[in-house]
Amino acid sequence: MVGTPVLFVAIPLLAAFLIPLFGMIWKESVRVIPGIVLAYLLVLAINLMNYVMVNGPIVEVIAGWAPPLGINLVFSAFSGFLVTLMVFLGLIVWMYSYRFKRNVDFEPAKKYFLLLMMLITGSVGMVLTGDIFNLFVFIEITSISAYALTAFYTGRDSAEASFKYLMLGSLASAFLLIAIMIIYSQLGTLNMADIGSKMHLMKPAYKIMAIIFLFTALGIEAEIFPLNGWAPDAYAEAPGPVGAAFAGIVVKAAIYASIRIIYTLFDLSGAYDLLIVIGMITLIVAETAAIRQEKLKRMLAYSSIGQMGLVMVAFGMGTEEGVFAALFLMFNHAIIKSLLFLSGSYLVYNSKDKLIKEVNGIGKFLPITSFLFVLGSFAIVGLPPFAGFWSKLSVLTAAADSNMLLIIALVLIVSIIEVVYYMRVVNRIYFFKKDESVSTQRPTLNALIAMITLGAIVLIVGFYPDAVTGFLHRASADLMDKAGYINDVLTLN
Amino acid sequence: MINDKNSQKIVDFIQNWARKHSIWVLAYGTGCGAIEIPPTMTSRYDAERLGVRGAATPRQADVLLITGYLTTKTLKRVIRVYEQMQDPKYVIGFGSCTINGGMYYDSYNTIKVLDKYLPVDVYINGCMPRPEAVLSGFAKLQELIAQGKANGAQKYKDNLDWYRENQKKIIPNWVMPEYNW
């Protein structure tokens, strides 16, 4: 073991505070430091992951108070996998936005990377933490930096998007607090494992109240319909890499939190059905809304929401297969949707309104970016032999094993809608005449490396899904093993 | 054997007999004479019993029937039709107008003497000639065919330059392809 989970929270937070300081000394450092930090964290995450795969979860106690009293961080196969994914995506986003524009001023860059580090801190913290109030704190860290990042461009629309996000985010934190209050007032503990072990003591009415408020609060972050009004706006108006970070990092953390709550904290079977129903509705509404979008990133945002709905459905099956499918879907979605956001923002780089019709015929001028976007499109709609296919297959297999014919049919029908709008964009990119008034922007080298890395992963996972399925199986087994989690946390000395 | 004169004679005889009894007529209804064709063909006079029958296109026809006056405008078409017919082919001038212009002798837009433009084998006079006269004209043509004397086409071939000259006098804008034998 080369490090402890606490570093995942501490180092980026520290880096976030140090960035402005170092920036005074060496201006380039605001760009370099996050990279170094994230690279280190990635190495650390991979090492820890390997350790965890062999030795079981690491439970880190902060400030020496043992659970259930103290705050603890849990780096299990499940959370570790997500942390690794998030840190990796953070690195990709950093790489991409190293010089997003060719000449970025110092001030915006400083703020941007600072906020990005905060975002990663919060998200990683959400995944790692074993304490429900700590979760609240991390959510708030994430949210506040997300508000700021959404409003990063000084246009009026980004402020509007950010404000909507903020409104819903405040409600979310309010609900979360209420839920925490209910749980604490009933059980007198904030430790998740402890809550999970004592949940049977709680009165059902309070239990249901708590789960409703928790679910709503986390649902807002996890883009569940009808709580996701902020999402399309925020995705569309945030800078491209931030969109990728939302899709790949923030939402994943929120999903993790809600799933952890439903799987580990509560023992309500109705919650699973609720997940399926809500997930299905989210999927359908989002995909149908996406098909009529005129703005590229907004379309991607709706698609992202839809995918989250699908993840919810997969989690809602409650079987290990379902969890595996959901995790696979989350992984693929993180990779592919990031790829789409990253390449898509170069496709509409110079356009004011980011309209889909402005990508007409752009394939000739931005061959690699366009190709990667198309690759991402193919992958996300689940065309083999790309990564998305395997996750879709596992979702469907899990559904079939749970005897959910209707779910299979609906998912597939919605997939057809998904196919339609992605293919429309692909058609425009390659087979339409270019609009002369649209000027293209060639991606920088860093951005290209970032995108190509993601593209390569899409292909690798597509051709060789075994590259990740091993981890995913462990992670899903880990999530399903509620007793094991409680045991691991509470018996720690 | 084919070059043998006697056998050629026999072949000619048979062929001429066949041609004589199978006359497919392309009735070019240029003038008022066209009205005399139906009575000729239908039940009262029934030209078909002589083997005379209408042909649909010049490619299939043996006889070109110029029925009546021929305007300068129509001449071009008639020449065209005649040249599209397959050998052996015959022309029957029908009515006085084809002989000397008839009642249109001083018209500015009809041709007077058909023979200057197309090699006429048989003229049928009258204005109009009655079906009886038409039938007798066909009989005359049959006679000529049987004797091998209905060689207007050969005449046309031999004197093509002369005919062309006459034709071109009437038709100023000559757009037809030159007739290649």
Place this chain on the structure above:
Amino acid sequence: METIFLIFILFLGGAIVTWMAGKLGNIVQDILFLATILVPSYLFYTNVATGYAIDFNVGGIELSWGINAFGWLFSLIVLGLGAFAAFYAVSFMKGKERRGAFYLNFILSIMAMLGILMSQDLISFFIFWEIMTWSSYIMVVYNGNDVQRIGIKYFVFSAIGAYAMLMAIVLIKSMTGSFMIESLISSYTSFSYDMQILIPVLLLTGFGVKAAIMPLHVWAPGAYSNAPMAYTSIFSGSLSKMGIYGMVIVFTTMLSYVPEGVWFRGVVAWLGGFTAVFGTLWAIKQDDAKKLLAYSSVAQLGYIIVGVAIGTPLAMMAGLFLAVMHAIFKGTLFMVVGAIERQTGTSNFTEVTGLIRKMPWTFVAALMSIIALAGIPPLGGFVGKWMLYESLITSDHYLLVIVIFFSSTAAFLYCYKFLFGFFLGQEEEEWAHVKEAPALMVVPMVILAGLTFLLGTYPGIILKPIANGMQTLGYGMTQGQLWDTSIILNEWGNQVVLQPILYAILGIFVFFVIFVTIKGYKNTRYVTTKDISSSGEVPLAHENLTFSQGFFQPFLRAVEPAMRRQIDKYYTAIANGLESLFDFTRRIYTGNGQTYAIFVIVFVVILLIFKNSIFG
């Protein structure tokens, strides 16, 4: 290394290398392209024997690749036609844009089709199926004409088919615990009644889309006509046969075990019959050669489906034989259209006329393929049709015979239209400059056209592999003599030896051609097509007297009631309705943050109200 892997790696690597090689020069790219098609084909036929199989494991899923005699039969269509089309494509694509992408998708399609034939498990079947779908999709939109309508339509229908198949696959997996086709077949009878119905329906939907069966065919005309012709020849020739391949497996294995199979057979056969009729009628109506051939493909696939669905040994043979023949002649015909389009710039009958003297070899290829298509005796199409009729009569599908015969007679109409529209009619000055297509395009066409003759004379050449394939599918050896030689012996004992008939036909033909030609040869002269008997008028150079507008107007007037309703329109209406609905759903996102906040509160309130029924 296993040869199968080598083949696929060669295909895949070759595809990518060819794609990238655009910078190295066109010649290099062409050679790479041809090598990528030919080398794996060579390896396949030399090193992969029937019965070869290999199992491996990807992502925790057992996969198995192998080839049986039935797949081998289709591999002839795929790789054989593919090789010819590849040579054609090299010349066809000369000087065109995005050749790399074309070559890439061409190779990928061929690889995917071979993969489908090699897949012994449903997952790799599906993977290759989808690779085939998207690579062909890219080809459909390749020219950029009307891609949002035609391309999306193609993809949506493909997706419907593929997802129906996927649903069947996951259901099968959950029931049998395995993705193997064999385990599906062996445990099919133990499924519940619902599943016994549902799974064939889903699978047949999936295959039916590719085979362009009646209600699912609407993508085909647009897609076939929109793709580059060099690709359409394998699109229509081989790719659609993959649907047939799947259907055959469903019919011969699963559906023959259950009593409901009879109904399936009847329904699908009748759908095939209707496909044939309406495909033909619409083909007659088309003025664009590509569209005409596209509808014709739909119709011809209808015959094949009828044969396959009836499923008696003779019918199956007929269907498979027609499948092979259709690959050959329709491949050729699309190549012909491609050649004409390349040389003249249009494929519209109303524009191009009188090419016979300019493109004689193309005409020969077109003529022979058309004769084969029409099913007229000397050439191969007849054998298939004949067997089809025999099988339909012997299996008591009398009305279906009439339907098929009607469509096959009506097919003469568009056959003639195709030949007349392009090659016959008046020669126009506008097309005086047209030259014969390059040798690289003509030679594949002519060879393929020659194949139709060869297979018409010696159908045993292809009937033997078909028989082998059918044995793999469980048809017994009892009818062995049926496909022993090129003698066709129908079930009622009428024996027709084809070769003497063909020789007689040829002999009579040659005799009369010579008679007509040399009689009075010296006095027979050639005249141009302007020298026609048109009431003495001389058509001027710019006057086109060719009859090409409203070619079969009287016929179409007669059948107009049947063609008044188009399935396509209903689909379009549904699609438009859905889009309007979706436009409505997205208005949920009003753009007002407060509304969203109210949504949240409402959500919570609803959950709180229904908490007992949800969590109770």
Place this chain on the structure above:
Amino acid sequence: MEDTLFKILDYGVYGTAVLVILIGLYGALVKRSLLKIVIGLSIIDSGINLLLVAIGYLKGGTAPIFSPGYLDNPKIMVDPIPQALVLTAIVIGFGVTAVALALVIRLYRHHGTLHIDEIRNLKW
């Protein structure tokens, strides 16, 4: 009497907290001005904080830090954790409000109005 009073007070505190939350919700959901919405959100926060503190309160309890009676009888100590939570929540709420106000300023600059119905460029 005293018990009843306490009870009333008890429920009164809870009720007040809920009332505050509802007032805040009213402000956030019904008022059309951005500023009032922000204020409403703050009020929700305050209400929740109040509720949280109220829950942590022990009748006759004392502060957990160096207050009289604390050492004698740990049981009368008020649970410190809700108070810690409230402190954190207040800080976070403050941060959120600050961001919100910043955004409101920017929105006002761009749109020239604070009416939320007119700030709807992003929709559908």
Place this chain on the structure above:
Amino acid sequence: MDSIWFKLLGVVVSFIVAFTVGMTYMGLSRKITARVQNRKGPPFYQNFIDAMKLGSKTSAIHHGVMQHFGPAFLMVSSVMSLMIIPVLNNGMWFSNLNFHGDLIFLLYIMVFGPLGMALGAGQTGNPNSAIGVTRGLSQMVGFEIPWVMALVALMIQYHTTSIVDLMNIQVESGTWLIFSSPFAFIAAVLAMLGMFRYSPFDIVGAPTELASGPMSENGGKYLFTMMSSASVFAFAKLTLYVDLFLGGASNLIELLIKTFVIYMIPVLYGVVSPRYRTEQSIRYFWGWPTFFGLLAILYAVFF
């Protein structure tokens, strides 16, 4: 008997017979038409004279190679039909190359010629030819339906597709199929009206309308070939009807009588009829003839 030369001789003889009979029948039809129209009419051998004249034309034009092929295709179709249809039912004479006469094969061979001819007509570039061809093909689609229905009915009823078998059945049972499957006969005869292209179905070559349609650019030897082919084909078709429905014929005289009777149906129907338009013609065939065809099939299936 089985020598190939003997067979070839048989081919030649039956060709000559067919040519003669067909030509004579056509001449007779002209004569009959004339008599109905109160004319004297040409002699019955008039068609021979016409053919001879056409053969003796000394010049000809062609528009391309297909114009040579067209008449040849037509001849192939006629001669092959003749060879496949057994002329007499004694199984010895005029068996030609018939391979026990397969009906389906025959159906296709019969459309082979018109299609080839259509190609030849197309090459001429004459619009009338193409119009005629389209009309002919359309009409063919029309009359093939009842025709095939009738044949399918026979096939169902007697479980054979062989003409020879059908003839043998009639000989053995002593009942002609006209009596044992009357509806099939009616459908077939109504279809025959279209097949012979007399009025009202003479829309293909309509002389005044289309200038003889597909033939309009053919004169001399081409027309001669077509005429011969038409007469051979007519004989072949009549023989087929006799074979199928009238029990075949054991000698030529019987054959002539029977074929003449059959032949009179379209001729007499045609003499008194005007001309249909194409779609009227098609709809005609899809009306009563198809109905009778359906009846025939039902009859065959249920009885």
